[in-house]
Amino acid sequence: MTAIAHQHPGTTGFTDEFHRVRDFLVRINHAIPTTPGFLWGRWEWMFSLPYLDASALHRIRIWEHNGRVVAVVTYETELGSAYLLTDPEHADLLPDMLQYALEHLTRGGEVRVLVGETDHNLQRIAAAHGLTATAEAEANAVLDLAGDLSYRLPAGYRIAASRTNATCSASTDSCTAASITLDSREPTPRRSRNA
Known part of the structure; x- marks a missing residue:
């Protein structure tokens, strides 16, 4: 399946693009959470924060297949952390998504890629890129x-x-x-x- 990638337009607020990504997150997490560390509420929270680095919104990358969002690489409030959010049917995009995060979501030359402890596929891909796990973890709720x-x-x-x-x-x-x-x-x- 060929997916087409584009940048977020860089606009703040609850725009059409915001809603398209939100709907994607709702869809892929509806039955069983596939991105438990970044559900639709976190996307909404991100755009509601007064300290969101809006100048970097254009660095968020979105992949579409047949006009439907299938993957997103984003940060939350500022560059330096990366979340790779993908429809399980498009897991083949993960190597490109990780490469994009390593090149475009850095802060001071570094980026922290959040990989779930049960996401063995992304763990293998990250290791192949020379990344190593740390003792740090992010816990939600x-x-x-x-x-x-x-x-x-x-x-x-x-x-x-x-x-x-x-x-x-x-x-x-x-x-x-x-x-x-x-x-x-x-x-x-x-x-x-x-x-």
């Missing part, structure tokens, strides 16, 4: 699950489904892609013991 997790649901709610095909990391004590669905229903009347 980390919840301490060491305490008591028992709780009472409000009246009228019950646990309707639980999907725990979570990816967990022993090194960071974090999990992703787990969900619980709550369902509202009329409370079941309690029977009296005397009846």
Whole structure:
């Protein structure tokens, strides 16, 4: 599949290009997060920040296939960090995406490429480019699950489904892609013991 790359137009605000990338992030993370470190909310947050380096927005690179966004290389607030966001069906773009990040998203000649600890494909590609893993990690929405997790649901709610095909990391004590669905229903009347 041939994808065409272009630069972000460099405009701030919630433009058409902003929405196209946002819709891409929603689409690829809908069922199971494929870019858990950079979901659509982070893209929106980035464009809302007063300290966003807007002068570098034109360095964000976007790949399209048949008029649809399939990959993005971006930073968050300033150059020096790179996020490679791709549709799993277009993972073949990752070598070009990484090369682009190494050449265009640097700050002071350096760039920190964020690679998920379970993204073995990108880890191999990064190693082939001479990059090495560091002990640093970026954590998003980390919840301490060491305490008591028992709780009472409000009246009228019950646990309707639980999907725990979570990816967990022993090194960071974090999990992703787990969900619980709550369902509202009329409370079941309690029977009296005397009846």
